[in-house]
Amino acid sequence: MSVPDQRSGGRGSAQGGAAGRREDGAREAGEHPEVAALLARSHRLGADPRNTNYAGGNTSAKGTATDPVTGESVDLMWVKGSGGDLGTLRPEGLAALRLDRLRALTGVYPGVGREDEMVAAFDYCLHGKGGAAPSIDTAMHGLLPVAHVDHLHPDSGIALACAADGEELTRECFGDRVAWVPWRRPGFQLGLDIAAVREARPEAIGCVLGGHGITAWGESGEECEDNSLHIIRTAERFLQERGAAEPFGPPREGFGPLAEDERRERAAALAPLVRGLVSRDRAQVGHWEDAPEVLEFLSREAHPRLAALGTSCPDHFLRTKVRPLVLDLPARAPLEEAVARLRELHEEYRADYRAYYERHADASSPPMRGADPAVVLVPGVGMFSFGKDKQTARVAGEFYRNAIRVMRGAESVSSYAPIEESEKFRIEYWELEEAKLRRMPAPKPLATRIALVTGAGSGIGRAIARRLAAEGACVVVADVDEDSARKVAEELGGPDRAVAVAVDVTSEEQIAAAFRAAVLAFGGVDLVVNNAGISISKPLAETTAEDWDRQHSIMARGSFLVSREAARVMGEQGMGGDLVYIASKNGVFAGPNNVAYGAAKADQAHQVRLLAAELGASGIRVNGVNPDGVVRGSGIFAGGWGAQRAAVYGVPEEELGQFYARRTLLGREVLPEHVANAVFALTGGDLSHTTGLHIPVDAGVAAAFLR
Template structure:
């Protein structure tokens, strides 16, 4: 395959990126596009007709050449002659592999047949909210005729696959005046002789539907406003969301741990403020892309916004039991009715939880999946608004949803997913994380799969560190927040920001610290209070707030204290620092004993002097310690190394590695432990 895209493929990529960049056209990773053209066969030297089509799992907005599947059209069309019928059409996906040209590019998706069999040079299949609103309206066929005349043809619901490709190919042949079709319950497909024409037809179908809905929709498609269900004021709304988040994450993680995302957009709040939201929520989503991400239906709290946090938590826990029972019944009912062998149930917990007056909590195996699930449910709300505004929302049948949710091809796709990293689904909060040990620890935890909150007194530095650690993935991996750990209100605000960012908290690293190198007689009361406020009191406040959230989640957790060799070793001129570190060290033991019943492990790491990258050492502590020991400040790291048994300098990454080990999958039965990371200081050996 050439490293330079064929001009046809290059035009396809550009068109796909334009269509996918605008959410009105399609949802994230939703839909697919294709183009047909010719290349020279490297074996025969003769021209060969090819199909370039977006491969399985790609996203139109970010599509690159590597995301295209490339197939020979002659072999693709020859599959029609061996198609065994709808009962065995899943076999055709495997047959696509025998149609690939060269290395073939990305894996062909289930929609490949639609693109290959339709007699048009360029085909777009998209999931626009406006188009799906028509597709899910009870009288969608009549609406399609009224809105588009004979230029767009209605296609009754059929599960994506080879037969749907044959159906649309026949519709295109029998309706030469048509530029596309509306797929019942699903989306739209458009075509054209050129890339520009196909794109224009797609946009015309989407925009025409949107304009028709805007002009003809009833004033209150979700019914009248419900008393007590209006959105709470922003500050009150987000405070309630933060208070509910750990419990809701625990509900969504009963079968397997999940990462969360919170949305309080106007779209969500307006939906929940009106009378029809319980009925519509129960109907669930329709487009396959939607319900595969959001599950067959959401869990909806049936209390007004004015309900207290305590009342809401109690009711959510009751509803969670009902939701799990209902989902089990859905699985059993459809598996029995449809017969045959089906994959085992994948989990009975909700992926979308709706709280009137507050917003939506969405969940997934990582932050991006959780965020996208929420975006898909917003798409579904928009679809319901459009369908209800013109007609009645009528999604595909429950049995059809089940057939797709537990489709063998979907199961195979899940089995191909790479194994998760050791800390996948875990939410880590690291204090003092903009530099030094904290920064290295946050980097390590993120590299091992955790979502990370970078908390620091300096907000700008925290945000910069988060951006660098995320490596282009942004808030899906790391966020920066400001905190003064000695201030209880600031600590709670930090925890609230954490649970709203990622749904909850699993792993807390008490790293924030500072030090003043002074003798007993030189240490002032202010010096003493400052160091104890930040390290002893600060660690207590952070652990207290985090433990409350962890207990509410019922998912266990880890708290790690970055203490010090000085918590054991009595060095000169650091009475306030050493005493504060000793306080932290005993907090580890006390909290390990207290929190164990909740599955929360509490451990500590005792470093020796970590000079490289340290904010403490750069802030004057290094110069003072160098003066105490009679060495140049630049040689302090080497001095510390030479006094150790191993004669090695301790670096921030060494501390980070110890934190990972304590919180990783190999140390599940260890709590109350202090791990020395000091290259061997006999005077600090634990006894």
């Protein structure tokens, strides 16, 4: 099986063996020693993608603590709670439960038909304050009569679990040391099943859970971890030594990977369309990747059959949906043909998904959540994955890569046989999953929106980028100074929240490249802020043609070029969008020694009106913001404009901000954050029916009142 070197999401590689296992735990001052050791073990296991997928699996440890009420010793279990990730698990991500109460639940268990009721009963077993909500897998850990338990989702283990003859392969691979447990949906009964296996097979160190993953145990944390790693590595070696050389079949003519530059160009051309298609029910953020294992899978004869079977491990298909949408054309099919076929396949996918829902839903099922795919596979190009934010979209892609490795392993020694479709539905539309969704916080106003801000490396642009990101948007920080753009993107949270692009807005080629980078990073663009600008203050007689051309090239022409490319992308998405121009009060106010700048801003201001009229039929709103005298934090003012304007008005440059404030009706200085507030007001949802508007952000300049 192919194994990536490092898990995405900022984790390093794991260290094997028992040596040094207490060092991480020593840092958790004040914790129970079993908690510290459990966290350290979880981090090691979760850091290596061979051991478990992101946010998958759970670990536990049992020990004693003092009951603060009675002062007596009490037996407890600490277990990873609902949500969270092993590689980054914190103490607050654990649930602490009293073992006597947890195990007493077997006496009131109403049977598998009502096992979901037991999840609520776990709350009555909790010990102490805080901590995470107990997960559905709590019984698996608590009912096993061993001190330490790991439940993991390794690709190698799931490959055996999803093989048609998985039980026989498990016996061949492990002998008597690892038991086979047939598929059962996670819950209280599965915990009872595994406990029964442990009682009947005391020599076993763990089990393979059909269609699901593995569980291992031990009397110490070190023994448990060793047993987990033994199962995972033994399965890996078994698949490598026994596996067929080409488990996905021979290459399929015309379906091989395109050259890297060609892949990126094709992906950028398709991304807005694909995002628009999968956002039919609700807007999604996208992620594109061309990992070798994805491209290789799509180049082989077996990929249509295997993709149609869907994923198996519950963690996989809850994030990737039951199956992906697969473009069934060769890599170099004409773009127009690929676009038309994707539209057809999307309609077929939605119809098939609705039929899947109707086949299995009953009166108690939650409403259908949406019929669009979460993963779209394009031969020769790679994989587009989608979610409510960039991280969710990226992780969905990770999970499908896990699924590809599972298919490879299963097909190499047997045939891939995921759990039944009806069982997938039972999990996808499980009331417990629905309850988890209901507990999630409400999305921020700009969640799922992708913004591109020009001139975002400093001043007003940086403030706008910060505000949009704080309100939930993914942000493309565009600036002629790439280093400044990169610093802002890092400040905003890195590639899951923001990316930096270097762009000179006078260059059509660089603008097109910036939008290609945006759609490859996030799937598309919804909100574009034309903020890039420059200012040169001179009397008419001293204003050169070069001064005029430079300011008009950056602001008037640059805004036109950026808006043209934005409208193209937004049109391909078919999701509407927002264009916002950071114009100026100088666009309507005749200030002294300012002819080139004022004329360029007036050009921008009229572009707002013209484009609002032209693009409204496409659902694209175009509005403007007219600031005045934003001195503090401004790159323009720091670059010489401040000194020039101070000289015009005869005040010290350091007092220019106060000078501007004194001449306003409100007597207040305008800051970059005030301009950012106006951009958010225009795009955050409450002004959804407003287009062609200019908002003054000047603290009240009567001469600049709009007429």
